[in-house]
Amino acid sequence: MAMATINNGVNVQALLDAREALKGSPEAAKFTWRASCKWQSGTYSKANVHGFFGLGQEQKHKTETSFEADHPEVFASEDRGVTPVEYVLVGLASCLTAGVAAVAQNRGIQLRSVESTLEGKMDIRGILGVDSDVRNGYDDIKVTFKIDADAPKKDIEALVAQSQKRSAVYDIITNPTNVTVAVV
Amino acid sequence: MAMATINNGVNVQALLDAREALKGSPEAAKFTWRASCKWQSGTYSKANVHGFFGLGQEQKHKTETSFEADHPEVFASEDRGVTPVEYVLVGLASCLTAGVAAVAQNRGIQLRSVESTLEGKMDIRGILGVDSDVRNGYDDIKVTFKIDADAPKKDIEALVAQSQKRSAVYDIITNPTNVTVAVV
Numbered sequence: 001m002a003m004a005t006i007n008n009g010v011n012v013q014a015l016l017d018a019r020e021a022l023k024g025s026p027e028a029a030k031f032t033w034r035a036s037c038k039w040q041s042g043t044y045s046k047a048n049v050h051g052f053f054g055l056g057q058e059q060k061h062k063t064e065t066s067f068e069a070d071h072p073e074v075f076a077s078e079d080r081g082v083t084p085v086e087y088v089l090v091g092l093a094s095c096l097t098a099g100v101a102a103v104a105q106n107r108g109i110q111l112r113s114v115e116s117t118l119e120g121k122m123d124i125r126g127i128l129g130v131d132s133d134v135r136n137g138y139d140d141i142k143v144t145f146k147i148d149a150d151a152p153k154k155d156i157e158a159l160v161a162q163s164q165k166r167s168a169v170y171d172i173i174t175n176p177t178n179v180t181v182a183v184v
Numbered sequence: 185m186a187m188a189t190i191n192n193g194v195n196v197q198a199l200l201d202a203r204e205a206l207k208g209s210p211e212a213a214k215f216t217w218r219a220s221c222k223w224q225s226g227t228y229s230k231a232n233v234h235g236f237f238g239l240g241q242e243q244k245h246k247t248e249t250s251f252e253a254d255h256p257e258v259f260a261s262e263d264r265g266v267t268p269v270e271y272v273l274v275g276l277a278s279c280l281t282a283g284v285a286a287v288a289q290n291r292g293i294q295l296r297s298v299e300s301t302l303e304g305k306m307d308i309r310g311i312l313g314v315d316s317d318v319r320n321g322y323d324d325i326k327v328t329f330k331i332d333a334d335a336p337k338k339d340i341e342a343l344v345a346q347s348q349k350r351s352a353v354y355d356i357i358t359n360p361t362n363v364t365v366a367v368v
Contacts, residue, residue: 030306090251175319
């Protein structure tokens with residue numbers, strides 16, 4: 001493989017070096033990601049993301065980012081932002097996409113385009129409390145990738161499979177994750 | 185309770201009416217939320233949210249919203265957006281916050297402010313493939329609410345508990361959700 005000519009913009013060597021370095025210092029691998037949120041009115045809120053902890057110290061994104069969330073007009077709300085469940089789809093899409101790029105770089109596959117569409121099916125009788133047998137969250141999420149790359153289809157499918165295997169958000173959604181909620 | 189004087193900006197009557205209406209027409213309760221995503225370069229991607237399906241027909245948010253995601257510089261990336269796992273925290277924060285406002289309205293509790301901070305702990309040896317016993321996703325998420333409202337602390341705690349009970353994103357994270365990934 002002509003690895004030198006492949007450039008998906010991922011510094012795979014740095015990631016492989018990090019993997020080696022973290023084998024000897026597991027404490028540095030402990031990250032804490034953070035968000036804060038302020039209620040505005042009704043179902044409308046604003047969340048901010050800026051600092052996080054990792055490699056043994058406080059870190060900051062280059063910029064602080066603010067996100068607006070709300071319920072749509074069909075829920076008798078004012079649609080001042082996307083819904084909370086759509087943020088979960090954004091997280092899943094971006095996690096799998098970053099993974100595809102990283103794995104492709106590692107395997108010497110040049111990507112030309114990676115597009116995906118996500119659909120999450122939800123029966124809102126759950127959140128409205130109509131039927132206690134209906135769950136609140138998604139029944140099912142379907143992700144469809146369309147990838148143009150210098151590789152046969154089976155290798156492209158293998159990229160996506162490996163991305164799933166190493167995806168943080170895929171894991172968070174498909175497996176139970178402990179959440180504790182406190183009021184101070 | 186002086187219900188008429190309580191205004192958190194949530195149209196609870198419309199939600200109660202919707203609950204009644206959906207008892208007789210479960211098909212209308214079937215929603216599909218969507219996002220699309222395009223890889224940009226490296227671990228950087230842009231996701232869009234606009235249309236969704238519900239109440240038996242195609243719907244659209246008032247505006248299309250675009251979200252940028254990337255990995256930070258400590259992951260040898262360029263930090264052109266927040267990380268995918270931080271989007272999950274944004275979704276959880278906004279879902280629980282909207283729930284607190286809706287439940288408070290229904291219970292006749294005037295909110296003055298609702299703030300939350302979220303922390304998700306993650307051992308990045310999982311996503312880097314250092315140790316197969318380390319999971320990719322969050323080990324644990326902690327949500328801390330600070331709420332100023334016209335109610336005793338136990339009633340405020342009960343608001344938060346009820347919001348958790350009806351939260352779509354809390355359910356998605358704490359329980360397993362099926363995700364299928366296809367390549368076309």
